[in-house]
Amino acid sequence: MKKIFNCITILLSAIVIGISSCNKDEVNLIDENNKWIYLDSSNSANIKIIQCFAGNTPQIPTAPNITTGPQVFIYANGKKLNGTALSYGGVFPTTNVYSNIPAGSTRFDIINARLNLSVVPNIPGFIAGDTLATFTATVDKGKYYSFYIGDTVPTVRVSVKEDNFIVPVYQTYKIRVANFLMNPLDTLTLFSVRQNAEIISNITHKNVSDWVQLPLPIISDTLVFRKKGSTAAYVQFNGFSPVGLRMYTLLGRGKTAVTSKTPAAGIIINR
Template structure:
């Protein structure tokens, strides 16, 4: 009888533990955030996955982000900081912790080199999530210029044309023929001067538009307006659903910007 009782207790404890794990909403990050490498690897995560509502990232089974990440979310959110992990082959899992979720978990492995900085771009949809991990090669300039790179992680179920990024201040394209999942290198850029960046269909010379709701149907530029600061690095990301071009639609296609350092 005692043996049966012990087995029942152990089994109940295991079931409760599994239930609690599946219902976990938020857990504090097991990793520190910092600006410098200190013989480790730095990681940022950007969520371009459409309809993402509760993304949690785990590295070797440990939670990376404490608060949930939604579409357009960045972790760490604080401008110049990244999560510090030990170098080596790392196993990642991205999932929604709700038991009733329709999001498909995403598992992948990346070899993280010591004293390197990486950005993990999550993209596509919650039904078919994907990722692309790229090196974030930060160069702190000797002068007061900034650095900017460009990425295309817009979602579509069919093939779409590549894009150009046009600078109003330069009156020229600053990135050309960006296919989906392309991420450019950083380029030097003047600081402390506000610029407007437009998304264009590659080679067209014409801005790509969203539209206000009917009956007005007023075209609006897909743009990002910001002022690069001295010695800072930024990423501009074309994201959202490519077919969502009405400004009242969820997952509207847009050009977002975040600070890398």
């Protein structure tokens, strides 16, 4: 019996030594590739990106739909920001939060989201000509910015606007207008059906108005964009039900006569 016990002990020791020797040189790939890197929030800026380029070209083979237009990845100092390609009408991040990036002078690249389909999961596979825009912007720590991708077709440019957040008072909300319709001569005025009044006036192409504070409506409002000097509805946003203390941007986007991208209004929640 003692001999059997000794044999078992020797066998188990050999197994343990063998396992230890195997593990000694092995690399835990999960640990190696799943490392959290925390951004220093005391030295970061906050950005939101809005894709309102109303062109149907350039296209990429991975999205061969003639009404799609560019779908883009955004890079900040060579670091990819968005996981899913940002297409027309898209906002990153999608909720009312902002993305944090290191503060300071930053190079941004807007690149058509071509993928290498031979690799699973797919990874970016850019070729010459896929970079649609490159620019440098200085973003200050603690501040908030909106980046609007758009201009006049076929040129892709980015407008950077600082977002100053002064919190609305109780039982009110704030709203502003961002005019990124790709019709340069369209100057917008915002009319509230519920208040029966113009609340923001004469916002020209690629400009953003100041915030306007308004009381919460008892029932939903209809917000109407009018062209300067006209009382006719140009485009409108129906069923607007704001929440107290929040801040909204009513975005004008699109271009006349472009398939699937005619002028429209959309709401962005900034706070």
